[in-house]
Amino acid sequence: MAAQDNSIAVEGLVREFKKGPRAVDGIDLRVEPGEIYGFLGPNGAGKSTTVLMLTTLLPPTSGTARVGGYDVVKEGPKVRSVIGAALQEAALDPMLTGRDHLRLQSTMQGIARAERKERSNELLERVGLSEAADRRVGGYSGGMKRRLDLALALVHRPRLLFLDEPTTGLDPQSRTALWDEVGRLAREDGVTVFLTTQYLEEADVLADRVGIIDHGRIVAEGTPSSLKAEIGLPSVHANPVEEGDRGRLASVLAAFGEPLGDGSRDVVVRLREGLAGLPAVVRAVDDAGLTLASLEIQAPSLDDVFLAKTGRSLEGAGEGEADAAEPAA
């Protein structure tokens, strides 16, 4: 029954580590075939641990997960046969060339000898590395390494693809190129993509649905637009010229909605009456004799969703936390 089931189904998944809290604390999620699912959260939220469990590299402490129709605990080899994965660090051998990597990967994946060369060339071209194919990977840029990493994950034509923070550290051009390729894989090839990221823009642009994870728990899930619609109201971000006026500004703005601490130096309030409340805000600030260095209105973003669900901003949240600690015995 598992054949051609490209879904991911997770129930009550838990992973505990030695001397630490639960890295993953009972998550439930479902990813439909051909969908790009963005798993968004700060460092240490449990994203990579979840990916390791779903790719069979780390046994769950409890809960169940089926990937491609196969149980990740009981049917590990079958799961591995239908998935491709590019994990957090592009694990490449600097002494090998790009072509060497593809030759090795295709052999290890059991691709027939006659097909290996053709498949390698096809993938090198697809990720734009044909010219660099015979250069050692040690001389590749970060973007080239990520693209090779993606090509290696695709060698055996997987039905599901796991990408763990695939664009971290990449320049905007490389990031966009990778997004295009991932989008194409889902749209044209029907590959189900499970993508972790700490970039709001990445989840917003790329993902059909987003799960927001914090401290090992999914705190929100839905399409980017539905999640933002949940928050609904825009927020005003104001900054006084005089540092000493910050408290007074906060008091004035508090009359117009819910104060939000977004982690920046701005005074932030979600406007109770939406954009209609803006003129009154400006008048109140003026009446109070406050001079502003900046005043911005921001439509709800996924960061606002994260803020609303966790009380913290995604930017900078979780810094200093390690995602994967030592496994418990």
Add this chain to the structure above:
Amino acid sequence: MTGAVPAQVGALARRSIVRTIRQPAAVVFPLIFPIMLLLVNSGGLDASTELPGFPTDSFLAFALAVPFIQGALFSTMNAGTDLARDIQTGFLNRLSLTSMRAFALIAGQLAGVVVMGLVQAAFYVAVGLVVGVDFASGALGILVLFGFAAVISISFGALGAFLAFRTGSGEAIQGLFPLLFVFLFLSSMNTPRNLIGVDWFRVVATANPVSYLIECVRSLIITGWDGEALLLGFGFAVLIGIVATALAFFALHDRLART
């Protein structure tokens, strides 16, 4: 798709060789360092051949056995640090996501180590011939020497693999390397065991398996065909190989937490 094990072993062996030969230091150092030590020792200890009962009048021929064992120790470190680097960089995880068999990983790595071990052996034999060492066991003995070099490369390479899977750290393996050299220095590398005058040293050298590995090689170079030396040498080499390989498999099993 299930990768055929022989193809996997071949691919991993090829990788092991390619990445070694692309690091000149990993090739040149195991060749040059033992020969330098051989020449220094031969210069300083040549007078040992005057000792009554010393088995040859050429210390160079006597000591030529040592580079073979030193080369094998380098195999330990190279195999270990390569595998440890794979663990540290996540390359092992990449391989774990394929249909790779644990056997293929270890066998592939060891096949690469054997190739390098044979290259080293050929170099040491060539150096011996160039400096005028007369191989008492002849051409057939040199072939046996290559066979022995392959066996000890596997044995010490498996030891390196075990240390890598156990510790997961290249630095830890490099830290253990001097300890392995202690075994070499506490052996009969510079003096036949029956001529070691210090009692405790003789006892330690007799208990030290490395002595029998050296004496096996030495017998082929200076004695000819010595069944006991060959038996003890191959016996200990195979024993070390079996134990180290078994330990490497257990450690890899623990390291590969995949379901």
